[in-house]
Amino acid sequence: MKWDISRMGEWTSDEFPLGAVIPEAGNSDDYVTGGWRSQRPERDDEKCTQCLLCWIVCPDSAIRVQDEKVTTFDLKHCKGCGVCANECPVDAITMVPEGCDLPEVK
Amino acid sequence: MVEQKVVAATGNTVVAEAMRQCKPDVVAAYPITPQTTIVEEFAAFVAKGRVHTEYVTVESEHSAMSACIGASAAGARVMTATSSQGLALMWEELYIASGMRLPIVMANANRALSAPINIHCDHSDAMGARDAGWIMLFAETAQEAYDNTIMAVRIAEDYEVLLPVMSCLDGFITTHSIDRVSLLDDESVAGFVGEREAERALLDLEHPVTHGAFAGLGGPYLEFKKAQRQAIERSRAVVKRVGDEYAALSGRPFGVLETWGMDDAEVAVVVIGSTAGNVRHVARALRADGKKVGVVKIRCFRPFPYAELAEALSGVKAVAVMDRAESFGAEGGPLYLETRSALYDASNRPAVVGYVYGLGGSDVKLELVESVYGDLLDIAGGAAAPAGPVYLGAR
Ligand code: SF4
Ligand code: SF4
Numbered sequence: 001m002k003w004d005i006s007r008m009g010e011w012t013s014d015e016f017p018l019g020a021v022i023p024e025a026g027n028s029d030d031y032v033t034g035g036w037r038s039q040r041p042e043r044d045d046e047k048c049t050q051c052l053l054c055w056i057v058c059p060d061s062a063i064r065v066q067d068e069k070v071t072t073f074d075l076k077h078c079k080g081c082g083v084c085a086n087e088c089p090v091d092a093i094t095m096v097p098e099g100c101d102l103p104e105v106k
Numbered sequence: 107m108v109e110q111k112v113v114a115a116t117g118n119t120v121v122a123e124a125m126r127q128c129k130p131d132v133v134a135a136y137p138i139t140p141q142t143t144i145v146e147e148f149a150a151f152v153a154k155g156r157v158h159t160e161y162v163t164v165e166s167e168h169s170a171m172s173a174c175i176g177a178s179a180a181g182a183r184v185m186t187a188t189s190s191q192g193l194a195l196m197w198e199e200l201y202i203a204s205g206m207r208l209p210i211v212m213a214n215a216n217r218a219l220s221a222p223i224n225i226h227c228d229h230s231d232a233m234g235a236r237d238a239g240w241i242m243l244f245a246e247t248a249q250e251a252y253d254n255t256i257m258a259v260r261i262a263e264d265y266e267v268l269l270p271v272m273s274c275l276d277g278f279i280t281t282h283s284i285d286r287v288s289l290l291d292d293e294s295v296a297g298f299v300g301e302r303e304a305e306r307a308l309l310d311l312e313h314p315v316t317h318g319a320f321a322g323l324g325g326p327y328l329e330f331k332k333a334q335r336q337a338i339e340r341s342r343a344v345v346k347r348v349g350d351e352y353a354a355l356s357g358r359p360f361g362v363l364e365t366w367g368m369d370d371a372e373v374a375v376v377v378i379g380s381t382a383g384n385v386r387h388v389a390r391a392l393r394a395d396g397k398k399v400g401v402v403k404i405r406c407f408r409p410f411p412y413a414e415l416a417e418a419l420s421g422v423k424a425v426a427v428m429d430r431a432e433s434f435g436a437e438g439g440p441l442y443l444e445t446r447s448a449l450y451d452a453s454n455r456p457a458v459v460g461y462v463y464g465l466g467g468s469d470v471k472l473e474l475v476e477s478v479y480g481d482l483l484d485i486a487g488g489a490a491a492p493a494g495p496v497y498l499g500a501r
Binding site for chain 1: 205206207208268305306313314315316317318319321326329330332333336
Protein backbone atom coordinates (compact mmCIF):
# COMPACT_ATOMS: atom_id res chain seq x y z
CA MET A 1 0.00 0.00 0.00
CA LYS A 2 1.12 3.54 -0.71
CA TRP A 3 0.93 5.49 2.49
CA ASP A 4 0.31 9.21 2.19
CA ILE A 5 1.93 10.84 5.19
CA SER A 6 2.09 14.35 3.78
CA ARG A 7 -0.42 15.60 6.37
CA MET A 8 0.88 13.48 9.25
CA GLY A 9 1.67 16.57 11.31
CA GLU A 10 -2.06 17.30 11.47
CA TRP A 11 -3.32 13.78 12.17
CA THR A 12 -5.33 13.28 15.33
CA SER A 13 -5.10 10.25 17.62
CA ASP A 14 -7.68 8.28 15.64
CA GLU A 15 -6.06 8.91 12.27
CA PHE A 16 -2.75 7.17 13.02
CA PRO A 17 -2.62 3.46 12.24
CA LEU A 18 -3.50 1.44 15.31
CA GLY A 19 -0.58 0.47 17.52
CA ALA A 20 1.96 2.55 15.58
CA VAL A 21 1.98 0.07 12.69
CA ILE A 22 3.57 1.30 9.48
CA PRO A 23 1.31 -0.03 6.73
CA GLU A 24 3.79 0.42 3.88
CA ALA A 25 6.84 -1.63 2.96
CA GLY A 26 10.28 -0.20 2.36
CA ASN A 27 9.71 3.30 3.61
CA SER A 28 12.81 3.32 5.80
CA ASP A 29 14.36 4.91 2.70
CA ASP A 30 12.44 8.05 3.63
CA TYR A 31 13.95 8.06 7.11
CA VAL A 32 17.09 10.16 6.88
CA THR A 33 19.52 8.80 9.47
CA GLY A 34 22.52 10.65 8.03
CA GLY A 35 21.91 13.52 10.42
CA TRP A 36 22.96 11.37 13.39
CA ARG A 37 26.52 11.11 12.08
CA SER A 38 29.49 12.61 13.92
CA GLN A 39 32.09 10.82 11.77
CA ARG A 40 31.95 9.89 8.13
CA PRO A 41 33.66 7.05 6.33
CA GLU A 42 36.17 7.74 3.58
CA ARG A 43 37.41 4.99 1.30
CA ASP A 44 40.87 4.79 -0.23
CA ASP A 45 40.35 3.43 -3.74
CA GLU A 46 44.04 2.46 -4.00
CA LYS A 47 43.90 0.19 -0.96
CA CYS A 48 40.42 -1.21 -1.58
CA THR A 49 40.41 -4.75 -3.02
CA GLN A 50 36.66 -4.62 -3.75
CA CYS A 51 35.97 -7.58 -1.52
CA LEU A 52 32.53 -6.04 -0.72
CA LEU A 53 32.69 -6.98 2.95
CA CYS A 54 31.75 -3.41 3.92
CA TRP A 55 28.68 -3.63 1.68
CA ILE A 56 27.60 -6.79 3.51
CA VAL A 57 28.13 -5.48 7.04
CA CYS A 58 26.80 -1.94 6.74
CA PRO A 59 23.66 -1.91 8.94
CA ASP A 60 22.11 0.93 6.94
CA SER A 61 22.74 -0.37 3.42
CA ALA A 62 24.59 2.91 2.92
CA ILE A 63 27.38 1.57 0.74
CA ARG A 64 26.61 1.96 -2.92
CA VAL A 65 27.72 -0.71 -5.31
CA GLN A 66 27.64 -0.70 -9.08
CA ASP A 67 28.85 -3.52 -11.34
CA GLU A 68 30.03 -5.38 -8.22
CA LYS A 69 32.26 -2.50 -7.18
CA VAL A 70 31.95 -0.09 -4.25
CA THR A 71 31.35 3.41 -5.58
CA THR A 72 30.28 5.91 -2.89
CA PHE A 73 28.66 6.14 0.53
CA ASP A 74 24.99 7.08 0.77
CA LEU A 75 25.49 9.92 3.23
CA LYS A 76 21.77 10.50 3.54
CA HIS A 77 21.56 7.20 5.44
CA CYS A 78 25.10 6.47 6.68
CA LYS A 79 24.90 7.19 10.42
CA GLY A 80 28.64 6.98 10.92
CA CYS A 81 28.75 3.86 13.05
CA GLY A 82 32.20 2.86 11.75
CA VAL A 83 31.37 -0.81 11.29
CA CYS A 84 32.65 -0.72 7.71
CA ALA A 85 35.97 0.83 8.76
CA ASN A 86 36.35 -1.71 11.52
CA GLU A 87 35.60 -4.68 9.31
CA CYS A 88 37.54 -3.74 6.19
CA PRO A 89 40.36 -6.34 5.97
CA VAL A 90 42.82 -3.92 4.34
CA ASP A 91 41.96 -0.79 6.37
CA ALA A 92 40.82 1.04 3.28
CA ILE A 93 38.13 2.95 5.19
CA THR A 94 38.95 5.75 7.63
CA MET A 95 36.42 7.54 9.81
CA VAL A 96 36.95 11.30 9.66
CA PRO A 97 35.19 13.74 12.00
CA GLU A 98 32.32 15.75 10.60
CA GLY A 99 33.10 19.41 11.01
CA CYS A 100 30.83 22.38 10.80
CA ASP A 101 31.34 22.27 7.05
CA LEU A 102 29.10 19.29 6.42
CA PRO A 103 29.52 17.89 2.94
CA GLU A 104 26.66 18.32 0.57
CA VAL A 105 24.16 15.56 1.32
CA LYS A 106 23.49 13.63 -1.87
CA MET B 107 -29.26 -20.71 26.85
CA VAL B 108 -27.43 -23.90 25.92
CA GLU B 109 -27.29 -27.11 27.92
CA GLN B 110 -24.19 -27.41 30.02
CA LYS B 111 -22.13 -30.06 31.72
CA VAL B 112 -21.69 -29.56 35.44
CA VAL B 113 -18.31 -30.64 36.77
CA ALA B 114 -16.39 -30.52 40.03
CA ALA B 115 -13.09 -28.90 39.13
CA THR B 116 -10.49 -26.36 40.25
CA GLY B 117 -10.33 -22.85 38.86
CA ASN B 118 -7.11 -23.69 37.03
CA THR B 119 -8.62 -26.77 35.39
CA VAL B 120 -11.56 -24.82 34.00
CA VAL B 121 -9.33 -21.95 32.83
CA ALA B 122 -7.25 -24.50 30.91
CA GLU B 123 -10.49 -25.94 29.55
CA ALA B 124 -11.71 -22.48 28.48
CA MET B 125 -8.37 -21.85 26.77
CA ARG B 126 -8.68 -25.13 24.86
CA GLN B 127 -12.20 -24.22 23.80
CA CYS B 128 -11.06 -20.79 22.56
CA LYS B 129 -8.51 -22.53 20.28
CA PRO B 130 -5.53 -20.19 20.57
CA ASP B 131 -3.04 -20.41 17.72
CA VAL B 132 -0.16 -19.76 20.09
CA VAL B 133 0.38 -20.15 23.83
CA ALA B 134 3.75 -19.14 25.24
CA ALA B 135 3.98 -19.58 28.98
CA TYR B 136 6.25 -20.26 31.90
CA PRO B 137 5.00 -22.16 34.94
CA ILE B 138 4.71 -20.40 38.30
CA THR B 139 2.81 -21.30 41.44
CA PRO B 140 -0.20 -21.08 41.68
CA GLN B 141 -0.76 -20.75 37.91
CA THR B 142 1.20 -23.93 37.08
CA THR B 143 -1.67 -26.33 36.57
CA ILE B 144 -3.27 -24.04 33.96
CA VAL B 145 -0.28 -24.34 31.65
CA GLU B 146 0.36 -27.95 32.64
CA GLU B 147 -3.17 -29.02 31.74
CA PHE B 148 -3.14 -26.93 28.59
CA ALA B 149 0.18 -28.53 27.56
CA ALA B 150 -1.47 -31.93 28.04
CA PHE B 151 -4.27 -30.89 25.67
CA VAL B 152 -1.66 -29.95 23.07
CA ALA B 153 0.27 -33.20 23.59
CA LYS B 154 -2.90 -35.25 23.18
CA GLY B 155 -3.91 -33.35 20.06
CA ARG B 156 -7.05 -31.98 21.69
CA VAL B 157 -6.14 -28.48 20.59
CA HIS B 158 -3.93 -27.42 17.67
CA THR B 159 -1.88 -24.75 19.35
CA GLU B 160 1.77 -23.85 18.88
CA TYR B 161 2.88 -24.22 22.48
CA VAL B 162 6.08 -22.30 23.08
CA THR B 163 8.05 -23.33 26.15
CA VAL B 164 10.16 -20.34 27.12
CA GLU B 165 12.80 -19.75 29.79
CA SER B 166 11.06 -16.91 31.62
CA GLU B 167 7.93 -14.79 31.74
CA HIS B 168 9.81 -11.96 30.06
CA SER B 169 10.22 -14.28 27.08
CA ALA B 170 6.70 -15.67 27.44
CA MET B 171 5.11 -12.27 26.95
CA SER B 172 7.66 -11.36 24.26
CA ALA B 173 6.73 -14.48 22.30
CA CYS B 174 3.04 -13.70 22.80
CA ILE B 175 3.59 -10.20 21.42
CA GLY B 176 5.39 -11.49 18.32
CA ALA B 177 2.74 -14.12 17.69
CA SER B 178 -0.13 -11.70 18.21
CA ALA B 179 1.47 -9.15 15.86
CA ALA B 180 1.78 -11.97 13.34
CA GLY B 181 -2.01 -12.29 13.47
CA ALA B 182 -2.44 -15.27 15.80
CA ARG B 183 -4.94 -15.69 18.61
CA VAL B 184 -2.65 -15.77 21.63
CA MET B 185 -3.25 -16.77 25.23
CA THR B 186 -1.02 -17.26 28.24
CA ALA B 187 -1.11 -17.41 32.02
CA THR B 188 1.07 -16.18 34.84
CA SER B 189 1.18 -15.09 38.47
CA SER B 190 2.99 -12.82 40.91
CA GLN B 191 6.75 -12.58 40.20
CA GLY B 192 6.05 -13.86 36.71
CA LEU B 193 3.72 -10.97 36.01
CA ALA B 194 6.29 -8.62 37.53
CA LEU B 195 8.95 -10.01 35.18
CA MET B 196 6.62 -9.29 32.25
CA TRP B 197 6.30 -5.66 33.25
CA GLU B 198 7.90 -4.03 30.22
CA GLU B 199 6.13 -6.33 27.77
CA LEU B 200 2.74 -5.61 29.36
CA TYR B 201 3.03 -2.02 28.17
CA ILE B 202 4.32 -3.13 24.78
CA ALA B 203 1.36 -5.51 24.29
CA SER B 204 -1.18 -2.78 25.01
CA GLY B 205 0.75 -0.07 23.13
CA MET B 206 0.94 -2.28 20.05
CA ARG B 207 -2.80 -2.95 20.48
CA LEU B 208 -2.43 -6.72 20.61
CA PRO B 209 -5.46 -8.68 21.85
CA ILE B 210 -3.57 -11.17 24.03
CA VAL B 211 -5.59 -12.92 26.75
CA MET B 212 -3.75 -13.83 29.92
CA ALA B 213 -4.98 -15.58 33.03
CA ASN B 214 -3.34 -14.32 36.21
CA ALA B 215 -3.43 -16.39 39.37
CA ASN B 216 -3.34 -13.62 41.96
CA ARG B 217 -0.45 -14.07 44.35
CA ALA B 218 1.60 -11.87 46.68
CA LEU B 219 4.88 -10.31 45.60
CA SER B 220 8.19 -10.83 47.39
CA ALA B 221 9.73 -9.86 49.82
CA PRO B 222 9.28 -11.70 52.07
CA ILE B 223 8.68 -14.68 49.81
CA ASN B 224 5.07 -15.79 49.78
CA ILE B 225 3.13 -17.89 47.32
CA HIS B 226 -0.39 -17.20 48.54
CA CYS B 227 -3.22 -15.02 47.41
CA ASP B 228 -3.40 -11.29 47.25
CA HIS B 229 -3.93 -8.82 44.43
CA SER B 230 -0.57 -7.00 44.58
CA ASP B 231 0.61 -8.56 41.32
CA ALA B 232 -2.36 -7.50 39.19
CA MET B 233 -2.79 -4.14 40.92
CA GLY B 234 0.85 -3.34 40.22
CA ALA B 235 -0.01 -3.73 36.53
CA ARG B 236 -3.19 -1.69 36.65
CA ASP B 237 -1.75 1.19 34.64
CA ALA B 238 -0.27 -1.06 31.94
CA GLY B 239 -3.19 -0.51 29.56
CA TRP B 240 -4.76 -3.96 29.95
CA ILE B 241 -8.44 -4.60 30.49
CA MET B 242 -8.69 -6.41 33.83
CA LEU B 243 -11.39 -8.86 34.86
CA PHE B 244 -11.53 -10.50 38.29
CA ALA B 245 -13.27 -13.73 39.23
CA GLU B 246 -14.87 -14.62 42.53
CA THR B 247 -15.27 -18.30 41.71
CA ALA B 248 -13.95 -20.96 39.35
CA GLN B 249 -17.14 -20.46 37.34
CA GLU B 250 -16.40 -16.77 36.86
CA ALA B 251 -12.78 -17.56 35.99
CA TYR B 252 -14.04 -19.90 33.25
CA ASP B 253 -16.62 -17.39 31.98
CA ASN B 254 -14.24 -14.41 32.11
CA THR B 255 -11.61 -16.29 30.08
CA ILE B 256 -14.05 -16.89 27.23
CA MET B 257 -15.48 -13.37 27.31
CA ALA B 258 -11.94 -11.94 27.42
CA VAL B 259 -11.18 -13.30 23.94
CA ARG B 260 -14.18 -11.54 22.41
CA ILE B 261 -13.50 -8.28 24.26
CA ALA B 262 -9.79 -8.21 23.38
CA GLU B 263 -10.29 -9.00 19.68
CA ASP B 264 -13.18 -6.57 19.16
CA TYR B 265 -12.15 -3.99 16.54
CA GLU B 266 -13.43 -1.19 18.75
CA VAL B 267 -11.02 -2.33 21.45
CA LEU B 268 -7.95 -4.35 20.36
CA LEU B 269 -6.34 -4.37 23.77
CA PRO B 270 -4.95 -7.21 25.88
CA VAL B 271 -7.10 -8.61 28.66
CA MET B 272 -5.95 -9.98 32.01
CA SER B 273 -8.35 -12.45 33.58
CA CYS B 274 -7.58 -12.76 37.29
CA LEU B 275 -8.49 -15.50 39.74
CA ASP B 276 -7.41 -15.77 43.37
CA GLY B 277 -4.34 -17.92 43.91
CA PHE B 278 -5.06 -21.23 45.66
CA ILE B 279 -8.48 -20.10 46.90
CA THR B 280 -9.89 -20.18 43.38
CA THR B 281 -7.07 -21.75 41.39
CA HIS B 282 -6.80 -24.89 43.53
CA SER B 283 -10.12 -25.38 45.34
CA ILE B 284 -12.61 -27.72 43.74
CA ASP B 285 -15.75 -25.87 42.81
CA ARG B 286 -18.99 -26.64 41.00
CA VAL B 287 -18.67 -25.34 37.44
CA SER B 288 -20.97 -25.43 34.41
CA LEU B 289 -19.05 -25.85 31.19
CA LEU B 290 -20.26 -24.91 27.74
CA ASP B 291 -19.80 -27.37 24.90
CA ASP B 292 -16.91 -26.86 22.48
CA GLU B 293 -19.11 -25.78 19.55
CA SER B 294 -20.89 -23.10 21.58
CA VAL B 295 -17.59 -21.59 22.71
CA ALA B 296 -16.10 -21.79 19.22
CA GLY B 297 -19.19 -20.08 17.83
CA PHE B 298 -19.10 -17.42 20.55
CA VAL B 299 -15.44 -16.46 20.18
CA GLY B 300 -15.22 -16.95 16.40
CA GLU B 301 -11.88 -16.68 14.65
CA ARG B 302 -9.43 -13.85 15.05
CA GLU B 303 -9.40 -11.70 11.95
CA ALA B 304 -6.25 -9.68 12.33
CA GLU B 305 -5.70 -6.52 10.36
CA ARG B 306 -2.09 -5.48 9.78
CA ALA B 307 -0.75 -8.96 10.55
CA LEU B 308 2.98 -9.54 10.14
CA LEU B 309 2.29 -12.83 8.37
CA ASP B 310 0.03 -11.21 5.79
CA LEU B 311 2.61 -11.34 3.02
CA GLU B 312 0.36 -9.49 0.59
CA HIS B 313 0.37 -6.44 2.82
CA PRO B 314 3.78 -6.05 4.44
CA VAL B 315 3.78 -3.88 7.58
CA THR B 316 6.17 -2.76 10.29
CA HIS B 317 5.26 -3.34 13.95
CA GLY B 318 6.98 -1.74 16.92
CA ALA B 319 8.12 1.41 15.15
CA PHE B 320 9.64 4.48 16.78
CA ALA B 321 7.56 7.54 17.70
CA GLY B 322 10.07 9.67 19.56
CA LEU B 323 10.77 13.33 20.10
CA GLY B 324 8.50 15.40 17.91
CA GLY B 325 6.66 12.22 16.93
CA PRO B 326 3.08 11.26 17.72
CA TYR B 327 3.70 9.32 20.98
CA LEU B 328 1.13 11.47 22.78
CA GLU B 329 -1.46 10.75 20.09
CA PHE B 330 -0.84 6.99 20.34
CA LYS B 331 -1.41 7.11 24.10
CA LYS B 332 -4.58 9.13 23.56
CA ALA B 333 -5.74 6.47 21.09
CA GLN B 334 -5.19 3.84 23.80
CA ARG B 335 -7.25 5.87 26.25
CA GLN B 336 -10.03 6.17 23.66
CA ALA B 337 -9.93 2.41 23.02
CA ILE B 338 -10.24 1.47 26.70
CA GLU B 339 -13.10 3.96 27.05
CA ARG B 340 -14.84 2.31 24.08
CA SER B 341 -14.26 -1.07 25.72
CA ARG B 342 -16.82 -0.16 28.42
CA ALA B 343 -19.65 -0.71 25.96
CA VAL B 344 -17.98 -3.76 24.44
CA VAL B 345 -17.48 -5.43 27.84
CA LYS B 346 -21.19 -4.95 28.55
CA ARG B 347 -22.30 -6.15 25.12
CA VAL B 348 -20.09 -9.26 25.25
CA GLY B 349 -21.26 -9.86 28.83
CA ASP B 350 -24.90 -9.71 27.71
CA GLU B 351 -24.30 -12.06 24.80
CA TYR B 352 -22.45 -14.45 27.06
CA ALA B 353 -25.27 -14.29 29.59
CA ALA B 354 -27.75 -15.22 26.87
CA LEU B 355 -25.58 -18.19 25.90
CA SER B 356 -24.70 -19.42 29.38
CA GLY B 357 -27.61 -18.20 31.49
CA ARG B 358 -25.16 -16.53 33.86
CA PRO B 359 -25.56 -12.77 34.11
CA PHE B 360 -22.41 -10.67 33.90
CA GLY B 361 -21.95 -7.22 35.37
CA VAL B 362 -18.89 -5.01 35.50
CA LEU B 363 -19.91 -4.90 39.12
CA GLU B 364 -22.40 -7.08 40.92
CA THR B 365 -24.48 -6.07 43.91
CA TRP B 366 -26.15 -7.88 46.76
CA GLY B 367 -28.69 -6.22 49.04
CA MET B 368 -27.94 -2.76 47.67
CA ASP B 369 -31.55 -1.71 47.00
CA ASP B 370 -32.08 -0.41 50.51
CA ALA B 371 -28.63 -0.87 52.08
CA GLU B 372 -27.40 1.75 54.54
CA VAL B 373 -23.86 0.44 54.62
CA ALA B 374 -21.88 -1.45 51.99
CA VAL B 375 -18.65 -3.32 51.47
CA VAL B 376 -16.83 -2.99 48.14
CA VAL B 377 -14.66 -5.98 47.37
CA ILE B 378 -12.90 -7.88 44.56
CA GLY B 379 -12.46 -11.61 44.05
CA SER B 380 -13.10 -14.63 46.22
CA THR B 381 -13.61 -12.62 49.43
CA ALA B 382 -16.92 -11.41 47.99
CA GLY B 383 -18.29 -14.82 49.00
CA ASN B 384 -17.22 -14.38 52.63
CA VAL B 385 -18.66 -10.87 52.66
CA ARG B 386 -22.02 -11.98 51.24
CA HIS B 387 -22.14 -14.79 53.78
CA VAL B 388 -21.74 -12.32 56.65
CA ALA B 389 -24.10 -9.82 55.03
CA ARG B 390 -26.80 -12.48 54.78
CA ALA B 391 -26.56 -13.22 58.50
CA LEU B 392 -26.70 -9.51 59.31
CA ARG B 393 -29.74 -9.06 57.05
CA ALA B 394 -31.47 -11.89 58.92
CA ASP B 395 -30.77 -9.77 61.99
CA GLY B 396 -32.49 -6.78 60.38
CA LYS B 397 -29.31 -4.85 59.53
CA LYS B 398 -29.44 -3.02 56.21
CA VAL B 399 -26.16 -4.15 54.73
CA GLY B 400 -25.07 -4.64 51.13
CA VAL B 401 -22.18 -5.88 49.03
CA VAL B 402 -20.65 -4.55 45.81
CA LYS B 403 -18.29 -6.85 43.97
CA ILE B 404 -16.10 -5.38 41.22
CA ARG B 405 -15.68 -7.79 38.34
CA CYS B 406 -14.11 -5.43 35.81
CA PHE B 407 -11.35 -3.30 37.35
CA ARG B 408 -10.02 -1.80 34.10
CA PRO B 409 -11.81 0.09 32.74
CA PHE B 410 -13.06 0.91 36.24
CA PRO B 411 -16.88 1.18 36.53
CA TYR B 412 -16.98 4.65 38.13
CA ALA B 413 -20.54 5.55 37.13
CA GLU B 414 -21.94 2.14 38.07
CA LEU B 415 -20.21 2.19 41.45
CA ALA B 416 -21.37 5.73 42.26
CA GLU B 417 -24.91 4.65 41.35
CA ALA B 418 -24.72 1.49 43.46
CA LEU B 419 -23.47 3.47 46.48
CA SER B 420 -25.82 6.43 46.02
CA GLY B 421 -28.05 5.56 48.96
CA VAL B 422 -25.56 4.43 51.62
CA LYS B 423 -24.21 6.23 54.66
CA ALA B 424 -20.92 4.38 55.02
CA VAL B 425 -18.75 2.27 52.72
CA ALA B 426 -15.90 -0.09 53.51
CA VAL B 427 -13.45 -0.79 50.71
CA MET B 428 -11.57 -4.03 51.12
CA ASP B 429 -8.23 -4.01 49.35
CA ARG B 430 -6.18 -7.15 48.96
CA ALA B 431 -3.25 -5.00 47.81
CA GLU B 432 -1.33 -2.01 49.08
CA SER B 433 -0.43 1.27 47.47
CA PHE B 434 2.19 2.31 49.96
CA GLY B 435 2.19 6.00 50.66
CA ALA B 436 -1.23 6.50 49.11
CA GLU B 437 -4.34 7.12 51.18
CA GLY B 438 -5.34 3.49 50.82
CA GLY B 439 -5.25 0.50 48.50
CA PRO B 440 -6.00 0.76 44.77
CA LEU B 441 -9.69 -0.14 45.08
CA TYR B 442 -10.10 2.43 47.88
CA LEU B 443 -8.60 5.15 45.69
CA GLU B 444 -10.89 4.28 42.79
CA THR B 445 -13.95 4.13 45.02
CA ARG B 446 -13.23 7.53 46.55
CA SER B 447 -12.71 8.92 43.07
CA ALA B 448 -15.99 7.40 41.86
CA LEU B 449 -17.82 9.16 44.71
CA TYR B 450 -16.24 12.60 44.32
CA ASP B 451 -18.98 13.90 42.03
CA ALA B 452 -21.79 12.19 43.93
CA SER B 453 -24.41 14.40 45.54
CA ASN B 454 -24.49 12.10 48.57
CA ARG B 455 -20.95 11.32 49.60
CA PRO B 456 -20.88 8.54 52.19
CA ALA B 457 -18.05 7.97 54.66
CA VAL B 458 -15.47 5.68 53.05
CA VAL B 459 -13.10 3.55 55.11
CA GLY B 460 -10.22 1.63 53.59
CA TYR B 461 -9.31 -1.84 54.82
CA VAL B 462 -6.24 -3.77 53.75
CA TYR B 463 -6.75 -7.47 54.29
CA GLY B 464 -5.61 -10.92 53.28
CA LEU B 465 -2.13 -9.99 52.08
CA GLY B 466 0.00 -13.03 51.34
CA GLY B 467 -3.00 -15.28 51.86
CA SER B 468 -3.58 -14.22 55.46
CA ASP B 469 -6.90 -15.60 56.62
CA VAL B 470 -10.09 -13.68 55.87
CA LYS B 471 -12.02 -14.90 58.89
CA LEU B 472 -15.73 -14.21 59.11
CA GLU B 473 -15.16 -12.33 62.40
CA LEU B 474 -12.97 -9.88 60.48
CA VAL B 475 -15.71 -9.21 57.94
CA GLU B 476 -18.19 -8.89 60.82
CA SER B 477 -15.92 -6.28 62.42
CA VAL B 478 -15.93 -4.31 59.16
CA TYR B 479 -19.75 -4.25 59.07
CA GLY B 480 -19.67 -3.42 62.81
CA ASP B 481 -17.53 -0.36 62.07
CA LEU B 482 -19.84 0.68 59.23
CA LEU B 483 -23.01 0.35 61.31
CA ASP B 484 -21.34 2.43 64.06
CA ILE B 485 -20.43 5.11 61.53
CA ALA B 486 -23.98 5.08 60.12
CA GLY B 487 -25.13 5.54 63.71
CA GLY B 488 -22.98 8.63 64.13
CA ALA B 489 -19.59 7.29 65.26
CA ALA B 490 -16.40 8.71 63.72
CA ALA B 491 -14.87 6.73 60.88
CA PRO B 492 -11.57 5.04 61.77
CA ALA B 493 -8.49 6.43 60.08
CA GLY B 494 -7.54 4.13 57.25
CA PRO B 495 -6.17 2.03 55.92
CA VAL B 496 -7.17 -0.37 58.68
CA TYR B 497 -4.99 -3.50 58.52
CA LEU B 498 -7.66 -6.12 59.07
CA GLY B 499 -6.55 -8.82 61.51
CA ALA B 500 -2.97 -7.54 61.75
CA ARG B 501 -1.28 -7.51 65.15
S1 SF4 C 1 29.85 4.13 8.87
FE1 SF4 C 1 28.27 2.60 9.35
S2 SF4 C 1 26.48 3.36 8.30
FE2 SF4 C 1 28.19 4.46 7.38
S3 SF4 C 1 28.75 3.26 5.64
FE3 SF4 C 1 30.02 2.54 7.33
S4 SF4 C 1 28.92 0.83 8.17
FE4 SF4 C 1 27.48 1.95 6.88
S1 SF4 D 1 35.74 -3.92 2.93
FE1 SF4 D 1 37.42 -2.60 2.44
S2 SF4 D 1 38.48 -3.64 0.77
FE2 SF4 D 1 36.46 -4.60 0.96
S3 SF4 D 1 35.24 -3.46 -0.50
FE3 SF4 D 1 34.95 -2.46 1.46
S4 SF4 D 1 36.50 -0.83 1.45
FE4 SF4 D 1 37.05 -2.25 -0.17
